[in-house]
Amino acid sequence: MSRRKIVAGNWKMNLDRAKAKELTAAVAARVAEAGATELVLCPPATYLETVGATIAATKSAVALGGQNMHDKASGAFTGEVAPAMLLDLGCRYVILGHSERRTLFGETDAIVNAKTKAALAAGLIPIVCVGETLEERESGRTSDVVATQVRGSLAGLPPADLEKTVVAYEPVWAIGTGKVATPQQAQEVHALIRGLLGTLASPAVADKVRIQYGGSVKPDNAADLAIQPDIDGALVGGASLKADDFLGIAKAFGG
Ligand code: PEP
Numbered sequence: 001m002s003r004r005k006i007v008a009g010n011w012k013m014n015l016d017r018a019k020a021k022e023l024t025a026a027v028a029a030r031v032a033e034a035g036a037t038e039l040v041l042c043p044p045a046t047y048l049e050t051v052g053a054t055i056a057a058t059k060s061a062v063a064l065g066g067q068n069m070h071d072k073a074s075g076a077f078t079g080e081v082a083p084a085m086l087l088d089l090g091c092r093y094v095i096l097g098h099s100e101r102r103t104l105f106g107e108t109d110a111i112v113n114a115k116t117k118a119a120l121a122a123g124l125i126p127i128v129c130v131g132e133t134l135e136e137r138e139s140g141r142t143s144d145v146v147a148t149q150v151r152g153s154l155a156g157l158p159p160a161d162l163e164k165t166v167v168a169y170e171p172v173w174a175i176g177t178g179k180v181a182t183p184q185q186a187q188e189v190h191a192l193i194r195g196l197l198g199t200l201a202s203p204a205v206a207d208k209v210r211i212q213y214g215g216s217v218k219p220d221n222a223a224d225l226a227i228q229p230d231i232d233g234a235l236v237g238g239a240s241l242k243a244d245d246f247l248g249i250a251k252a253f254g255g
Contacts, residue, residue: 003210005226005253006166006233008040008065008127009240010095010214020047021054026243028060033247035254037233040065040093040127041240045081052090065093065127068101071111071118083122094119095127095235097153099172102129109152116153120161127166127212127235128153130193134173142171143192150196159201163208167193168235174215176237183224183231186213190230219248226253 015023020043031039042065043051055062070080086094096119097112112128119126130149132142146169154162169189174181181189190211197206213225214235225231233253239245 003208003232005037006040006210006212007034007037007246007250007253008042008093008095008168008212008233008235009246010067010098010235010237011041011043011240012067012100012237013044014241015043015047017047017050020044021050023241023243024051024054024062025058027246028055028058028062030243030247031060031062033254034250037250037254038063039250042067042093042095048086048089048091056090063092064090065095066091066124067095067098069094069096069115069119069124071114073118073122083118083124087122087124092125093127093166094124095129095168097149098129099131099170099175103172109149109155112153113155116157116165117161120157120164125164125166127168129168129170129214129235131170131172131175131215137171137173142189146189146193147196150193151200154197154200157200159205162197162201163205166210166212166233167197168212168214169193170214170235176216178216180216180218180221180225181213183228186225187228187230190228194230217249219245219252222249222252 040063066086096115101107116126132145136145194206210232212233212235217234
C-alpha cells in the first residue's frame, strides 16, 4: 500500500503575524519541491486566519492545521478553541496530544482520546502524538509506553476514523534537542505502532494509517528516515520555521 507522505510544520508559540505571512508565502510558492508529499502548516491559533488567507491567495495545495483544540463544541471554556472554529478557519488537520501539551498542560490519554473523537466528528484529521521520555527508553519501557499511549489516545475509534487519523511518533528526548532517533530506532517503533493498529482494527486499516516521525528532523537527516518502510512523513518543530529547511525535509520525503 502506498501511503501519501505528510510533512507538517509545528510552529509552536513562535513568529508574529508578518513573519507568519512571509514564511507561508515562501512555502506556498515552492510547494512543487515537495513532489507528492502533503504539506501542512500549523501556526499559533491567532495566525491561522492570516496563514489560511496567504495559502488561499497563492492557490497552493498547502494544508492548514491547528496545534490544539478543546473537545467540546462550545460553551464556558475561557481561552479554548472549538473544533468547528478550526474548521471555520480552513483547517484540515489538528495536532493533538503533543508532548508539550501532555507534560506542561496535563493532557492525559483520556483527554487526547476525547479530543481525537471530537476532531473526527467535526471533520478534522487529527495528528495524534505519542512518544517516550529518555528515562522510559533507558529503562526499556519504550514499547509499553508507546503502546499504552496509542491504545488510550485512539480508544473506541471505528476503523473508518482510525484509517484517516495520522499518528506522530515523537520521542520526547528528541524534541527540540538536536538528538534525532536513528532511522532504525524510529522504524522499530513505527512498526510496533502499525502492528498495534492492526490489532485495534485490522491489518488493512493499519496499512492505511500515516505515521510521522518527529524529533529534531532536519534536511540532512530526513532522507535516511524517509526510506524506512513505516515512516510516512515528519512532524517538524524548529526546522519548520525556515522555508529552506522545511522544504528540504519535504523534498526528502517527496522524492
Ligand atoms: C515537535 O515539537 O513536534 C518537534 C518535533 O520539534 P523539533 O523538530 O524542534 O524537535
